[in-house]
């Protein structure tokens with residue numbers, strides 16, 4: 001979502017400012033920040049520290065902090081780091097041009113939640129487009145999982161109107177986009193208004209977007225198990241444009257931990273969703289997030305997570321050590337594991353998950369796949385792209401490629417990607 005937000009912020013200032021390659025040439029530096037785990041949040045301060053020489057040399061230079069760290073820490077950021085000129089929360093990006101043009105030395109602090117105004121002012125017309133482009137369709141969250149800062153930093157759940165999203169997708173497709181990645185902290189809770197003023201869900205929205213001729217692939221992330229409704233599950237079987245991929249974070253396989261996390265589903269209910277999906281799309285690529293070392297996680301709880309992982313067999317996944325976040329409910333539970341215990345569990349889990357990813361990728365060897373090219377690889381004649389199962393893919397071509405879409409025959413599967421030959 002921060003990639004999408006950064007693109008939108010660049011678009012809002014494109015009439016008055018040019019993008020430069022290095023901070024050394026800039027009159028304004030904008031840092032878009034993430035607050036989800038402590039490590040990401042702390043990185044912001046060390047990054048800003050690097051600008052002190054530039055600020056001394058260029059009196060005009062403005063350092064602006066955007067994103068969830070700005071929202072969470074507010075004025076305290078200005079006190080802790082004097083190099084910051086202004087801070088702007090995730091729902092106020094429409095005001096960025098005013099901040100950049102403001103010649104007073106005022107330190108602006110914009111932290112209101114005004115999603116509707118934000119999206120209507122940002123508009124649906126897009127200048128920055130790539131073959132796979134992000135579109136935020138939903139923001140914020142009302143679920144309050146006990147470990148998570150999102151409801152505090154992004155605000156209450158908000159869905160954009162279907163027409164606004166359709167126009168944005170259409171605008172991207174006019175500029176070469178062939179795949180949209182629909183974004184939301186709780187994307188499958190989407191409930192926007194369509195052009196007849198009727199509420200539609202995510203399945204309804206995807207059906208609308210699928211009418212855009214130039215759009216070939218649609219995917220969405222991140223979904224919550226509680227909102228994985230039958231309409232959406234069925235659409236995975238029925239829609240030709242919906243990618244056979246689902247990122248559905250389970251976080252833990254232990255029912256006690258899930259309860260303390262306030263996730264409001266059990267491991268059995270999660271497995272039932274997976275079962276339904278696999279009945280519709282047997283080779284669907286399933287992905288999840290995991291947190292290890294949540295306060296009070298016993299060896300048995302961790303074993304329950306491993307058991308669930310072994311049962312599901314994920315195609316890919318993201319796993320994290322629990323990180324304490326101020327203001328969240330879990331931060332008040334006094335039963336922390338040591339860093340060593342958390343590291344050990346993370347390592348064990350990742351080993352199993354990596355093996356599963358490799359096994360999933362191996363089922364593609366010998367198959368013919370279509371790949372959307374995302375850029376050049378490490379070697380001169382190398383390209384990288386993605387499949388509709390969201391696997392990274394690498395291939396070589398000695399001829400310059402005129403297209404951004406190719407067909408490959410998969411020759412081997414690595415842990416993290418597929419290797420293919422051009423057909």
Ligand code: SAH
Nearest residue numbers: 147148185222249289290291320321322323
């Ligand atoms: N809405 C999504 C997740 C959004 S946050 C969901 O409910 O599944 C992205 C991921 O960051 C989460 O899935 C979780 O695994 C991780 N995360 C969030 N807060 C965390 C914390 N305090 N410590 C460690 N990981 C965390």
Ligand code: SF4
Nearest residue numbers: 141143144145148150
């Ligand atoms: Fe955070 Fe996701 Fe839980 Fe919302 S549902 S509080 S975004 S982890």
